[in-house]
Amino acid sequence: MKRIFVLSMLISILVAGCTKQDSTDRCAGTNYDIQFTKNPAIGGVNNGSLSIFYPRGDTLRYQLNNGAPQANPNFSGLAPGTYLIWVINQKGCSDTISTTIEAYGPKYAAVKQLIAGYCGPCHLNGGASGGKNLDTDASIVSSWDRIRLRCVNGTPTFMPQNGQLTTVDKQKITDWVNAGHRISD
Template identity: 60%
Template sequence: MKLKLISYCLLAGPLLFIASCSKKDTPAPADPCTGVSYNVTSTKTEAIGALNNGTITISEPRGDTISYKIGSGAYQPSWYFTNLAPGNYVITVKNQKGCTDTAQITILNYGPKYAAVKQIILGYCGPCHLNGAVNGGKNFDTDASIINSWDRIKARAVDSNPSQMPEIPNAPLTTVDKQKITDWVNAGHRQTD
């Protein structure tokens, strides 16, 4: 068999050996952010009187491996942002692997009179008119619903017409709180008053 192979090779003429190589790319490492998505939730306080006194607090996600930034600012470990003027803000949340997610949050401009009235409503009108509850056709979960109901708020909470709000057996509003509502109504009953 050896002789045949040699003779075959001699008959075939010179041999040409072609060597080839191929490059095997190393697969890219898996993206550590694939499937990472945060449900960024927050609370805020509106700016009052067009001042830089609004705040944003990130409720979720939190943790010692999470950092936060507002706009193009630097990342910080705190989930609390203060001294914010009325406006639109982008909050970016980043984990230790560099994965990010964002939330857009608007700080509104509340006038000082409206801010006082909103605090009264939040303090006295739940559970009957807040958190989705509708009584007497009124719910005060939004600023628009409060502003659009200014006359009814004054009639019921200040003038007790046709009956007092909050309803009996609850105590009526204090004279000071009634005056806050009256001042807001007389100023034009707007969010910016």
């Protein structure tokens, strides 16, 4: 009788041990420092883009919002809006980060390109020469009058310091200012 009791207890313990679920989360610790570059959609067209440059690898897949995962870390033809970037590893574990593709008007896009080409390092990447930093869209838009005065009119002196902008580049600023000096212009 004791043997039957001991045997049944042993079988019960073995059966109970086999039915336990593994509570270890296979995705615990999946955490990526997702780094990317993006370009705005310009002129009301779905021409924004996004490129993930870290992490990269053959075993990783990339996804935007609820789209299909893909091996290519580059996305093009994007409409303005908010996107959730997914990086998915070979186990199906993922990490995400959110970003926004801005909607730039063609005139603003031309001015922003001029600023990127002529205004660094004095006014970009943290530079604030003369109390003016132009790292953000908001700072460019709020500085429209100073950009026009310094770069187009030369008041009190012309910017950039290494020489005046071309007539074509000055006209890009003038066109943006006259259109309303907004991101959407």
